[in-house]
Amino acid sequence: MSLPPATVPADLPLAPRVAPRVARLEGPPLRLLIVEGNTIDARRAVEASGGTVACVLYEQVLLALAPAGSTCATICPGDPDGDTLPAGLDWAQIDGVASTGSALSVYWDRPEVHRQIAFHARVFDSGRPAFGSCWALQVAAVVAGGTVAANPRGREVGLARKVTLTEAGRAHPLHDGRPPAFDAVAIHGDEVTRPPAGMTCLSGNAVSPVQAADIRHGNGMFWGVQYHPEFSLRDIGPLCRRYREQLIADGLAADTAAVARHAEVLETLGADPGRRDLAWRLGIDHDVLDDARRLTEIRNWLVHQVLPA
Template sequence: MKNVLLLKAGEAAASVRLSVGDYDRWFLQTLGLSGYRFDVVPAFQGAKLPEDAAGYDAVLMSGSPLSVTRLEPWMERAARLMVDAAEKGVPVLGVCFGHQLLAYAYGGRVVRSPLGREIGTVQVDLTEHGRADPLFRGLPERLTVQATHEDIVPEPPAGTVVLAGNAHTAVQALAFRPCARGVQFHPEVQPDAMRALIQARAERLEAEATERGQPPGERVPRLLAGIAPTPNGRQILVNFLEHFT
């Protein structure tokens, strides 16, 4: 049994939680509980964090509607915990917000994407380093994954290696340390959750599209029609827990 510390960095909109559950549930459902024990800590609510990650086989941090560009004290505390774990050899995986917080903690920048929000089922391409990385073992060079984010890490922090990217976001995955990784996309999100996320943000998504000169009423139907299964996501999480721990 592997003990996993899951740092919850936020919560989904109420309509999303009612239909498909919240962020922590997505990780547990996608991975399954066989062989894993999860301690879910709502870090975003100011919950007391462990002094260190000793006793855990891995640390995960979820996504969040909050932004690293507007730092809060709990974010600084969580960043210190993740860096301390990584420097002591405890595997760490940051997802979306977690990826960005790790980048900040290792000296990088986090900014609003000049291309706007990336959301829906997208494709990312592994770099040469990504193709050799255990996080992506057994996976194709082009991955189909779910994504939803407005912030990005615009360039890799010093001492890190880019593992994946696409036309929207050049830094889609990073290797921070031998056992620390970050992914901008959401390997834990299944199609039903992505559908719920798009529907919950429909009005905002259409407004964003209109502001960028796109025809009104087209973006949300196109996003919903483009949702596809993303089995690569589960394999990435499994690879992290099986090959880094």
């Protein structure tokens, strides 16, 4: 049975974007559920800053990678009454669950956080193959018994540099095709501080010791990354503008003009990866500029977890 046609909530219009330049996987059509981590107010703030809402980015990436005919449905459990599967859809009809990042922190005592923790516990209970980035990794770790806190080393914004595979990561299919160390698009201020019993750390760097993990809990298995393979440089530019005051307060930028200049360079290079002058200025290479390499972990999850199931 197929999922309903690809859907996002009515407040999330698709923004015009260039589809990722990747090869589509072969196989039967997949039925994928996307879990949006942001509340409706945060989604509106993303659009107001010129960005694209996280679940829309995931849908575009998943439909570019997944076999022809694959479909996506989206759920927003941070919203009141937003934690119910779409009408006519049950867990048996879902081949995989992909969860986005969020502007929330998992240690906040707020209803929108509690709802999402409870929903991700249901994902583990369902036994469906699950993947997620940033906030999603942190929520999965908390559900499985770990802890998350603000990173004392500060925010990691723009790029996670020198993400290095652990011994377990070098042998794990999540990182198939990755070199021993690489860069990735990232923006976060929190980190996993105490791994749950069922977690294996797959990569880390100087800012965040946990950059990727395999978490096994209850009936399910979650593969997650702290960075954002679904983001291109086009997506990180608007986020820099949105958080400009925080970037200045953290000493990452001198003033709002500096943030605006940096965001413009990121967006320009993201739109035209052939700009060697800008790539040289920012110290960015094919880890980020080549869509196929950037999306390595999402593709590997589909290949090794979703398609076999």
